[in-house]
Amino acid sequence: MVWSDLQIQKLAKEFVTVADEVYMLYPEDAGNLNRVKNDPAHLFFKKFGEAMPPRDWNARGTKQGIYMMGPNGEYLEGKFAAASNAPEMRVRLQRALTRWESLRTEKSYANLPVPVVKTGAPPEVSGATMILKVNLRDVPRGPGDRSGARFSPADHTTESWPDFTKWAWNENWIGFDDPARWVPRSSSSEPVPAAEMQRLAREMLVDNVRGQAPGWQPSAIKGLDVTMRRTSVKGGLVTIVYAGSANLTQGANSFAPKIYGEAVWNSSAGAFTSFDWVVIGPRTGAWQFNQREQDRGPAPMGIAISLFKPN
Amino acid sequence: MRLKNIVLHLLGLLLAAPLSLAPDAGNFREWHEFIRPSAQETAYTQVGWRNKFWPAVLEAKRLGRPILFWTMNGHPLGCT
Numbered sequence: 494m495v496w497s498d499l500q501i502q503k504l505a506k507e508f509v510t511v512a513d514e515v516y517m518l519y520p521e522d523a524g525n526l527n528r529v530k531n532d533p534a535h536l537f538f539k540k541f542g543e544a545m546p547p548r549d550w551n552a553r554g555t556k557q558g559i560y561m562m563g564p565n566g567e568y569l570e571g572k573f574a575a576a577s578n579a580p581e582m583r584v585r586l587q588r589a590l591t592r593w594e595s596l597r598t599e600k601s602y603a604n605l606p607v608p609v610v611k612t613g614a615p616p617e618v619s620g621a622t623m624i625l626k627v628n629l630r631d632v633p634r635g636p637g638d639r640s641g642a643r644f645s646p647a648d649h650t651t652e653s654w655p656d657f658t659k660w661a662w663n664e665n666w667i668g669f670d671d672p673a674r675w676v677p678r679s680s681s682s683e684p685v686p687a688a689e690m691q692r693l694a695r696e697m698l699v700d701n702v703r704g705q706a707p708g709w710q711p712s713a714i715k716g717l718d719v720t721m722r723r724t725s726v727k728g729g730l731v732t733i734v735y736a737g738s739a740n741l742t743q744g745a746n747s748f749a750p751k752i753y754g755e756a757v758w759n760s761s762a763g764a765f766t767s768f769d770w771v772v773i774g775p776r777t778g779a780w781q782f783n784q785r786e787q788d789r790g791p792a793p794m795g796i797a798i799s800l801f802k803p804n
Numbered sequence: 805m806r807l808k809n810i811v812l813h814l815l816g817l818l819l820a821a822p823l824s825l826a827p828d829a830g831n832f833r834e835w836h837e838f839i840r841p842s843a844q845e846t847a848y849t850q851v852g853w854r855n856k857f858w859p860a861v862l863e864a865k866r867l868g869r870p871i872l873f874w875t876m877n878g879h880p881l882g883c884t
Contacts, residue, residue, distance in 0.1 A: 497847030505851045508872035511860035512853040512880040534858040538873075560873045564864040571873075586872075593870045603868030610852035615879040619855065626882075630839045633821050662841050666882045705878060734829070753827035771827035771835040793825050797839035 495559070498579040504586040507593075508561065509607055519556045537566050544568040561589035563596050614666055614801055621668020623675075623765065624801040627697045630662040632773065632795040640792075663702050666801070667693065672765055675721065676758045677733060682722040685735065690719050694739055698748055700776045700794060704784035709741050716740035719752055731758040735770060748794065750774025756800075770798035848880075855881055 495501055518538055520526050529535040541562050542550050551558070551573040559582065560571030570589035575582060597604050618624050631640055669675075674686050684690075694717055695709045719737030726732075735754035741747060754770030776794045779785035821838045822831040854860045857873065864871045874880050 494848055496851055497844065502847075502850050505872055508870050509860050509864040509867065510851050510853050510872045510874075511857055512855060512874045512876075513857040514877070514879040515875040516877055518857060518875065534861065537861060538857070555877060557876045560871075560875070562871045562873065564861070564868060564871065569870055589870065596870075597868065605867040605869065607867060607869055610854060612849040612851070612853045612881065613855060615881045616855045617879070628840050632825070632839070636823075662839075662845060664841065664882045736828075751826045753829070753832045755829075755832070769832070769836055771832045771839065773825050773827050773835065795835060795839040797836045799836075799840065 494577060495575070495579045495582040498583065500583055501579060501586060504583070504590065506607065507590055510610075515556050521555060541566040541568060545571060549573065559585075561586065561593075563593070563600075564602065565600075567596055569593055569596070613803055614668075618666045618668035619803075621670055623669045623672035623768075624803070625667050625669070625697075625768065626799050626801045627665040627667060628662060628797045628799070629665070629700075629702045630795050630797075631702055632793045634792055665697055665699075665701065667697050672758075673763065675733075675756070675765070675768070676731065677721050677723050680723050682720045685719045685721050685737075687717075690717055694741060697798070698739060698741060698750065698772060698796065700746075700748060700778075700780070700783055700785065702783075702794060704780075705782040706780040709743055713741050713743035714739075715742050729760045730766070731760060732756075733758060739772075739774075744778065745789070746776075746778030746780065748774060748776045750794075750796070754798065765800055768798070768800040770796075772796035772798070853881060855879070 516525075518529070518535055519542075520529065538556070541560065542552075542556065544566075545568055549572040550556075556573060558571060558573035559575045561569040562571070563569060569592045570585045572581075572585065575585075596602070613619060614624050614626075634640060669689060674689050677683050691711075691714060694714060695711070699706045699708060717737075717739050719735055719739075721733055721735045724732045724734050733756045735752065735756070737752045738750065739752065740749045750772045751774055752770065752772050754768070756768040757766045758764075759766050773793060773795045775791040777790040779789050822834045824831055827835050853874070854863070857875075860871060
């Protein structure tokens with residue numbers, strides 16, 4: 494991906510940088526386009542797109558891409574489906590900044606310093622009391638297997654659009670508003686509350702390692718048994734162990750993992766200081782967009798759940 | 805680029821997965837580390853990304869600065 498390029502990271506500091514979902518901003522179908530037709534964000538992006546060279550703007554399809562624009566939507570540079578070619582993106586960023594120098598003089602833009610911001614969670618979860626980052630990865634299918642490797646040189650010999658599908662990991666997010674529900678009420682072992690556990694399973698224990706997958710339907714939960722128990726209490730810090738298993742099956746798609754986790758709850762703060770789970774098991778099947786048509790399993794998939802600390 | 809890929813490949817070999825596919829008290833830290841993305845894989849976070857387009861536009865207008873917009877189907881900062 495272009496963002497690992499140090500020169501691109503440096504050039505990006507000259508811009509107000511923003512990442513956002515494209516479909517809600519510029520839908521591809523007529524019905525949803527009609528829904529956003531008066532939305533100022535859509536109109537701003539649409540006007541920018543209409544000023545782009547046709548070869549760089551996917552007028553009929555998805556607008557996924559990387560775009561550089563002036564503060565009033567003036568065209569500086571950009572290209573749809575551009576996240577894998579770092580040399581090209583370096584050139585485009587430099588060209589955008591050259592155009593910006595002319596534009597800011599022409600329009601007397603203030604060109605004030607851009608505040609440094611830290612990349613946070615997606616907006617859908619950023620207001621939650623407890624935010625969990627959920628990482629998925631294909632894991633070895635046997636001794637010596639490298640299909641779930643962090644890096645494979647073969648994956649990096651080309652820089653074409655579908656290259657991202659070879660990266661065997663992904664990241665999802667979920668937020669909960671009542672973290673105390675994940676804390677045992679006594680020293681005895683007890684089930685994790687069903688509402689929280691079912692939501693976690695249906696939304697996060699999905700196979701989108703290499704593409705997109707929907708959440709599980711309620712009826713897909715054939716088994717979900719996760720207990721929690723305190724293992725120590727010291728100075729207001731409660732150490733908790735979680736263990737169990739799940740069986741999620743919907744048609745030919747399934748995921749049947751074992752679950753183990755540990756967390757530390759700060760009683761006086763009413764918040765977790767750590768929350769780490771591992772979920773591993775065989776997955777089967779393929780969804781329309783999860784790139785598993787040629788790899789329907791059963792094959793092991795691993796999920797790591799971690800507490801996200803915004804600051 | 806070839807040298808960089810070889811180094812990354814060797815790093816990957818060092819980060820071997822535990823033998824058992826059943827997470828437990830003995831191996832779960834190792835599994836957690838294996839599954840989570842490395843610093844190289846999350847290099848995109850080195851660019852400080854705002855997470856909503858329109859507030860960023862308004863900020864750019866206030867500052868009189870250009871906008872760098874990265875957009876995907878599914879939020880680029882995580883497919884929630």
